[in-house]
Amino acid sequence: VASQPAIVFIGFMGAGKSTALAAAREVGLKTTEVDELMEADLGMSITAAFESKGEEAFRAREAEVVGELLEGADGGAIALGGGSVLEPRVREALAPHIVVWLQIDGEEAWRRIKGSGRPLAHSLDEVIRLQGTREPIYAELADAIVMPAEERVIERALPAIRALERLPARTRLLWAVSASGEYPVFVGDGTLESDWWPLQGRRFCLTDRGVGKLYAERVEPLAARIEVDPGEAAKTMASAERVLEQLTEAGMTRADHLVALGGGVIGDLGGFCAHTYQRGVAVVQVPTTVVAQVDSAYGGKTGVDLPQGKNYVGAYHLPAAVIADWATIRTLPPEELSAGFVEVLKTGLLAGGDLWGGVRGIETGGLAAHSWVAFACARYKCEVVAADERDASLRQVLNLGHTVGHAIEAASNYSRYRHGEAIGLGLLATLRLSDAGELRDEVSSWLGRHDLPVELDRAVGIEDVIRAIGRDKKRTAEGVPFVLLSEPGQPVLGRLVEPDRVEAAVEELYE
Numbered sequence: 001v002a003s004q005p006a007i008v009f010i011g012f013m014g015a016g017k018s019t020a021l022a023a024a025r026e027v028g029l030k031t032t033e034v035d036e037l038m039e040a041d042l043g044m045s046i047t048a049a050f051e052s053k054g055e056e057a058f059r060a061r062e063a064e065v066v067g068e069l070l071e072g073a074d075g076g077a078i079a080l081g082g083g084s085v086l087e088p089r090v091r092e093a094l095a096p097h098i099v100v101w102l103q104i105d106g107e108e109a110w111r112r113i114k115g116s117g118r119p120l121a122h123s124l125d126e127v128i129r130l131q132g133t134r135e136p137i138y139a140e141l142a143d144a145i146v147m148p149a150e151e152r153v154i155e156r157a158l159p160a161i162r163a164l165e166r167l168p169a170r171t172r173l174l175w176a177v178s179a180s181g182e183y184p185v186f187v188g189d190g191t192l193e194s195d196w197w198p199l200q201g202r203r204f205c206l207t208d209r210g211v212g213k214l215y216a217e218r219v220e221p222l223a224a225r226i227e228v229d230p231g232e233a234a235k236t237m238a239s240a241e242r243v244l245e246q247l248t249e250a251g252m253t254r255a256d257h258l259v260a261l262g263g264g265v266i267g268d269l270g271g272f273c274a275h276t277y278q279r280g281v282a283v284v285q286v287p288t289t290v291v292a293q294v295d296s297a298y299g300g301k302t303g304v305d306l307p308q309g310k311n312y313v314g315a316y317h318l319p320a321a322v323i324a325d326w327a328t329i330r331t332l333p334p335e336e337l338s339a340g341f342v343e344v345l346k347t348g349l350l351a352g353g354d355l356w357g358g359v360r361g362i363e364t365g366g367l368a369a370h371s372w373v374a375f376a377c378a379r380y381k382c383e384v385v386a387a388d389e390r391d392a393s394l395r396q397v398l399n400l401g402h403t404v405g406h407a408i409e410a411a412s413n414y415s416r417y418r419h420g421e422a423i424g425l426g427l428l429a430t431l432r433l434s435d436a437g438e439l440r441d442e443v444s445s446w447l448g449r450h451d452l453p454v455e456l457d458r459a460v461g462i463e464d465v466i467r468a469i470g471r472d473k474k475r476t477a478e479g480v481p482f483v484l485l486s487e488p489g490q491p492v493l494g495r496l497v498e499p500d501r502v503e504a505a506v507e508e509l510y511e
């Protein structure tokens with residue numbers, strides 16, 4: 001039995017597995033490239049082996065060679081062939097190791113490999129099709145996913161990958177990549193139980209009084225701990241100023257970093273303070289609510305509210321790392337768990353497919369048992385952010401339900417409804433505007449079963465909601481664009497809707 005796991009790179013042709021091995025060699029790991037091993041074993045090139053023996057015979061031999069290699073591997077790094085994972089013996093033998101999937105899309109793969117004469121890759125269409133069939137296998141096996149990036153990304157991601165050895169079993173890593181930077185996202189159940197930490201330098205922790213009491217000791221040692229009152233009321237300019245002053249008094253320098261420990265409020269406020277303190281210090285996001293673990297901790301949007309509008313002041317500030325521990329979810333009060341479920345529902349609706357299927361399988365009150373949700377939603381969000389970090393187009397899909405939801409929050413002074421509750425109502429209005437009546441009914445029954453409001457309190461005036469919609473940050477000269485969704489997985493962006501339809505969809509919420 002191996003005493004140490006090996007780091008095993010998997011992924012499609014052209015994903016950069018050889019480059020990854022070179023990076024592993026550079027940090028002193030013993031490396032093995034399966035394609036080379038196979039060529040030595042067969043006494044010919046892989047292309048020649050495919051031609052003379054056929055794919056089936058090649059795979060059978062590969063299963064023996066790679067199975068044996070993995071079963072006996074003790075530390076080091078191994079790069080598998082793109083198709084090695086098709087063999088059950090290989091998949092089983094991967095279990096004790098750290099499996100790293102180097103993600104690449106079909107078009108980029110084709111750009112990198114065309115003309116190389118690789119078997120099974122004769123045209124762009126063929127490559128896209130093959131990549132599509134392999135992707136779910138890679139995704140399922142991966143302990144770490146490195147999002148598509150230039151090939152040398154692995155040099156930067158390797159320390160985080162190696163950290164998995166020191167983190168609790170089944171912690172998963174996503175190396176998130178977007179326009180302005182990259183960072184590791186660790187997601188697991190018990191992640192905070194390790195003493196491993198992603199950054200050097202002193203830690204200054206921002207938290208709220210409730211979360212601080214429960215979890216601050218898990219992120220020690222701390223140079224200082226700053227606490228605000230729990231809840232949305234802490235997301236103001238005045239509170240940011242107080243935090244910044246306390247950081248100054250505690251002597252924080254630019255070599256130090258902030259730890260934002262808490263829900264979305266702390267993540268947004270902490271990220272904003274990190275962005276502005278001495279023009280920018282690093283922030284490690286440690287999300288402790290469902291909302292924060294499935295959504296707000298990723299992607300770098302930070303900010304505070306103004307009395308006139310939600311999130312009206314803010315900045316983009318990517319985290320230096322995210323450490324999400326699903327175990328913390330279990331101390332959430334049931335109302336917060338339910339409110340968080342709305343973000344899960346939203347992500348399921350946007351992503352469609354397996355994610356929507358999985359979300360529909362979550363029984364009432366059972367979310368805490370589904371730690372897979374955090375990683376799946378984090379991946380979805382990071383993929384959207386990768387395509388459009390600065391909210392110029394695709395990222396706006398994440399606002400599904402938020403135009404009306406934020407307006408409800410603003411119109412009720414951020415106090416009547418939790419964020420998730422307001423977004424749930426916003427989803428209902430949006431599905432009406434999308435002419436998706438059946439889906440609206442389904443979502444409404446979901447919300448009801450999770451003890452979430454499906455009716456808007458009359459105390460929140462419709463004129464106030466409509467006025468707040470008119471002030472939405474996404475407003476252009478033409479009007480307020482909505483994200484609509486007629487079926488799961490099919491969001492459409494930037495739809496202008498006639499004001500009387502918007503009003504009717506909001507009015508319906510009071511019924």
Ligand SMILES: NC(=O)c1ccc[n+]([C@@H]2O[C@H](COP(=O)([O-])OP(=O)(O)OC[C@H]3O[C@@H](n4cnc5c(N)ncnc54)[C@H](O)[C@@H]3O)[C@@H](O)[C@H]2O)c1
Pocket residue numbers: 208210211214230231232235262263264265266268288289290291292295296297298299300301302311328329330331332333336339419420
């Ligand atoms: N930046 C983004 O991309 C983004 C995305 C979505 C939402 N948000 C923002 O997130 C905020 C909502 O976040 P939230 O729902 O996490 O609210 P929150 O941060 O107010 O947390 C909710 C409550 O749960 C408590 N709590 C937190 N973790 C706990 C734990 N593990 N155990 C027990 N209690 C715990 C908190 O003290 C608080 O009272 C909103 O301000 C919203 O605008 C931001």
